[in-house]
Amino acid sequence: MVRPENLNDALKTLSRGGMTICAGGTDVMVYPPENARLLMVDRLPELKLIEDLGDAVRIGAAVTFTEGIESPIVPELMKAALRRIAAPAIRNMGTFGGNIGNGSAKADSVLIDFVLDAKLELASIRGTRTPDIDKFYLGRKKLDLAPDELIAAIFLPKPKGSWYYEKVGGREALAISRLSFAGVIDVRDGVITSLSAAFGAVADTVLRFKELEAMLTGKSLDEARAMKPDFIAAYDRAIVPIRGRVSETWRKEVCLNLLRDFLSQNGI
C-alpha cells in the first residue's frame, strides 16, 4: 500500500506501475483484486478540493458524493443526481473520480458530467491534459486513460438556464440506475440558446447527440414546438439501447418519454 502525501508523489508512484488506484473503495472492493497493491488517493489534498471557477466548478476526484451534496458551490443538478446514489454509507465513501474511473454508463454523477460538458483533469508525471468527458469514454468500460494517468479533477460547467433530472431504479433508494436522464436548456428572449440531453444506463456509455441538440439551438420556442415530433423521431432513431436486466423497448420508450417531458416542461 502506498499513501502518498501529495499529488506529485502519487503520480511518481503510479508511473512505476503495478498499483491499483483506490479512493472510496466502493467499486474496487465488490470484487477485490486479491494481490493488488493499492495506491490510496483518498486523502490527497489536491484531490479533495472543490473550487468555484465562476462559470464552472472544479471538483477534486477524491471528493465524496456526500461532500458534493454538502458543498455550497456544487450545482444543484449534480446534487440531484448525487442524492439518488445508493445510500448514505456509499455516498460517504464513493468519489467523483471513482464514479468516472469505473467506466459504467450507469454511474449517476457521470450522466451530469456528460450533460454539462465536463472536462476531466488527467494528471501524470508527463503533464496534465483535460479531455472532454465524451471523448474520455471510448466504449463499455473503455477509457482514454493511460496506465500512468490519474483522474485528478472534474471541471463541471454550471448549468445555464433550467435543468431536468430523472433516475429510474428498482426501488426508492439503494438502486442502480435502470435508466437516467438529464436535460439542460437555456432560453433567452424566447430563443433556445443551448440545449443538451444525456441518457444514462441505456448503452455502453452515457449517450448524448450533439448534432440532434443542434436542431433546436437558435430556434424560437414556437419553432421548436413545431419541430418536436421530428426531434423526438430523430432521437428514436439515434438511441440504440442495449439489453440488460431491462428490455431495449422499455429503455427506448422511457428515454423518449423523459425527453418529451423535458421539452414540455420548458414550453416545447
Next chain:
Amino acid sequence: MIEFVLNGEKVSWEGPDTERLLDVLREDFRLTGVKCGCKEGECGACSVIFDGELANSCLIPMAKADGAEIMTIEGLRELDCFRVLDRAFAEPAAVQCGFCTPGMVLAAYSLLKKNPHPDENEIRDGLSGNLCRCTGYRAIVEAVKLAAKEGGKW
C-alpha cells in the same frame, strides 16, 4: 503495517491491501457486532463509523483504513448517547432478528450526529442503506424519532 484507531484505541494490523475491513474487524479484532450480509455494500449490516461517517466495512480495503478512526457497535455502546438509542429502539420493539440492528443503530447515530432533528424523509434516507427484512421499518423509523426527541450528545 497498517495503523488505525479502533473504538478509541490505537491498533495495528498487517496483511493484504485489499483485505476487507469487515473481515479484519470480525476475525482479527473479534468485533462480531459487525455483521456480514452481502459483501457488496447493498445491505448495511457491516456498517461502521469511518472517520466520522457511516460506511460499509465490506467495501473498505485495509489500505484505506490506514490512519483512519473507526468505530463499531462495540465502541458506540460505550458512549453515553448509546443509551438514548438503546431505549428508543427498545420502546417500539424495533429489533427483531437483530442481524441488521448494529448497522441500523450506527446509521441512526450517524444521521442524528449530522442532523439531530431529521424529518421523516431524512430518517428514511438515512436508514436507506441498511436493509431489514423483519420489520417493515416503521418501528425503526419511530425509534429514530424517539431518539431525536430525547436528544443526546451525538
Next chain:
Amino acid sequence: MSDSIGTPVIKKDHCDKISGRALYTDDWPMDGVLYGRILRSKKARARIVDIHLPPLPEGCYIIDRNDVPGVNRVHIVKDDCPVFADDTVEYIGEAILMVAGPDKKETGRIRDSIEVEYEELEPVLDVLKSEECFFEYGCSRGDLDAELERADFVYEEQFRSGSQEQAYLEVQGMEGMWQDGITSVRGSMQCPYYVHRALAGVMAVDEDHVRVLGEVTGGGFGGKEDYPSILAAQVAVAAKKTGKPVRCVFERREDIECTSKRHPSLYNIKAAVRDGRVTALDVDIVLDAGAYTTLSAVVLQRAVIAAEGIYNIPVLKVRGRAMKTNTVPNGAFRGFGGPQSFYALELLFDHIAQKLGRDSLEFRLEHCAQKGDPTSTGGIFHFDVPIPEMVEELSKLCGYGEKHKKYAAEQSGRYRRGIGMSLFYHGAGFTGAGERDMIKAVLRLKKNRDDNVEILSANMDIGQGLTTTFAKIAARELGLPLDRVTVADPDTSFVPDSGPTVASRSIMVVGELIRRAAARLKEQWVSGEECIVEERFREPDFVLPFDPERFEGDAYPTFSWGVQAVELETDTLTGYTRILGAWGDYDIGTVIDENIARGQMEGGFLQGISYASMEQIPADKSGRIRNSSFSDYLIPTAADIPVLETIFHPVEYSDGPYGAKGAGELPTAGGAPAWLMAMQQIVCRELNCIPFTTEDTLRTLGEVSE
C-alpha cells in the same frame, strides 16, 4: 390497559442484539474449526463423469457422498435430497462435495480449482413441460359438471406467480462436530428437531447420538425450515471425516442460488356464475417444486386448502400438483402456499365483479364464509369470521372507499394512483393431521431452586420474539415478574420436541402448552424446590379430525383473518411505481405483545407487497438464477414504504393461550393481491401475473392507451 397481556414489554433479546453482543453462528471463534466450502453443480441436469481434484495441502479434506456414514439422503418429508450428489446433479447449485480446511481463502481456492466433467442431460426448466409429478392433492364438494352446466356463464382465467427469496439478513450457516460417537450441530435454523432427525439417518446413529443447538438466528421466514437439515448433514459428515469441527457459512450469492424459495405457481380457474353469484369453482394448481421434494407436499396442501379464498362457494373442486423441474428446490416461505392461492382468488373475484358490473369489495363480501360454513376440506369454520367488520375498520383508517372511487375515474397527468384491498386468512397451525399425528409436541417448564422458571422448548426465536412472548405467557399464568421466567437455549440434548418453528403454530400451540404447564406448576409450587412439569399436545375437542388419506376434515382448528389495503402512485413516463401507504387489520386472536405482533404484521405485509412488485428471480436459458446478489435481488428499503399502519381486531380463540392464535404468516398473504388491485386502477386493466414490474406497467399503460 397495563394489565392486558398485550401491553408491550422490552424484548428479552433486545439488549444482546442492539449492543452487538448476540452471537450468531459465524460469530463464534474459529479456534480449531475448519472452514467448509461447497462445490456446486454448474449444470441444471447432468451426469457427473469425473471430478478432477487438485493436490490437497496438509490439513485439507474433500468430503463427498462416499463419506456419508448412513443414507445419502436428507430426511425432510420424503428422503430424496442427497447430502452430496450421487451420479447426477439435478439443479444449478446442487452440492457435489465439500472442501474443508483451516484457511478460509485457501479452502475457497481449492474448491474453485476443482474441475467437474459433466455429461449434460436435457433439463426441464419450464414447469409446464414437466412430466414428473411429486405430489397431487385435491378436494371437492358438490357436482361441478352440473353447476358449470347450469351457470349463466363460466368465467375462466389463468393466474401466474413467480418465485421469491426469503432474504433473511443472516445467511445460512452451520457448524458440525463429532466427538465420542456423538454428532453435534449448531447453527441458524427454525427447527432443531427436524435437523436432529435428518442427522440420525445421515450419520446412521440413533437419536441419542445426535445433538442439535439452534443458535441466535438472523431471520428465517421459512427459509430455515428445510434447508438447515441439508447443510447440517453436510457439516456433520465433514466433521466426522476430519475429526474436527467444520463450519460452513454461505456467501449471499450461494445462499440465493441454492436454497429453497417460494414456489412459482400457475392457477387455471373456472368459475360458474349464476344469478350474480359465484356458484362453483374449479381450481387447477400447478406448483413448480424444483429438483427435490423438500417441503412441497405440505406447501401444496396449504395452497389447495386455501384455493377457495375466504369464500364459501357451494360447489368446489381443487386439484393441485407439485411438479419437478431442474431448478433450485422450492420450499417454505412465510404463508406456505397460501399467498399464491389468495392472490389468485382475490383477483378472480375482483375480475368476476368487474364483469358483472359490481363493486368488487361488496361482491367479495357477499361470498365471504361465515361461522358454521364448511371449509374446502369439509371441515367447519368453527368461529366468527370478522372480515366484514374488519373491512369497515380498515376502510375508515385508509379512506378506501373515497380513494377507490376517485382513482376509478379517469386520471390525467403524469402520475396516476390506485388503491386495492385484499381479504384473506391463514389456517392457524400445522396443516391437516400433522400436529396430532406427526409433531406431537412436548413442552416442559422447569422451576429451579431459586424459584426462577425456565421454558424448555425447541422453538426458535428467529426474530419473531418467542423468547419474550413465551416468557410473558408463563409469567402471567404463574403470576411471576417477567424477569423470573426465561426460555432455555433450544438444545435437543435437554429441550423436548415441542415441534418446528413453522406454520404460525408457536404461540397458538406451544404457547398454550406453556400456559397449561404453568397453571399446573402453579398448583404444585413449592418454594425452593426444583420441579419439572410436562405438557403434551391434545387436539381440541371441537375439531373434526382430519383424515390425510381422504384429505377431509378440519385442516386447521381455527383461522386468523386479515384485510389489507395498498395505495400506489405510478409515473406514467417510466412505469415506476411507489407505495403511498399500506394498511392492515388483523385478527390473530388475543395479541400477546402489541409491539411484537405489530412488527410481525408489518414485516410480513411488506414481504407480500414486494412479492408482487420488486422481487424477481429470473433465470437464464441454462437455468442459472440471474438475480443472485443483493444488488440485483431487490427487497424494500426504509424509503420504499412511507406509511405502514396496523390495527388489530382480536377474536379470542378458545384453545390458544389467553385467546391467541396464529400470527406470523398471516400478513404475507394479502400484500400481493392488494398491490395488484391498486395497480389495476392505475393501468385500467385486469391483471393476473406477478411480479408485475416497472416494465410491465409501462407496457400495459401503452397498450391500454392505444
